Amino acid sequence: MATVFIENEWIETAKLLGDVRSIVREALRAYFVQQCQQRIANADDKIGAYNRKYNCDYSIFKKSVQTDEEFLNKIESQNPLWEQDAIEWEYRVEEKQTWTSQLAAILKR
Secondary structure, three states: OOOOOOOHHHHHHHHHHOOHHHHHHHHHHHHHHHHHHHHHHHHHHHHHHHHHHHOOOHHHHHHHHHHOHHHHHHHHHHOOOHHHHHHHHHHHHHHHHHHHHHHHHHHHO
8 A cells, every 4th residue: 555645634624524445446446537537538539539430430441441442542642641540549449449448447445
C-alpha cells in the first residue's frame, strides 16, 4: 500500500464529513471513473471520425483491406494516407478497450 500526503486543511474538512479514509477512497474512485469516461469518450470521437471517413467500422475496414482488392483500390485512390489512418484507428480501438476494462474494474469495487 502506498502512502499519500494530503494537505492538513483537506484532512480537517474530511474529518468534518466523516471517515477520512472512506472519503479519500471515494474521491479517488470518482476521479478515476471520470478520467476513464473522458478517455473513452475521446477515443469514441476519434473512432467515429474514422468510421464516417471510411464508411465502416475498424473490424470491417481491416478485413476488407486484406481480402477485398476492389475495396483496397477504392481506399487507396480516395485516401493515399489510409495506412496512417489505419494505425491510429487501431490504436484508438485498443485505447477504448483498455479504458473500458479499467473502468469496469473500478466499478466492480
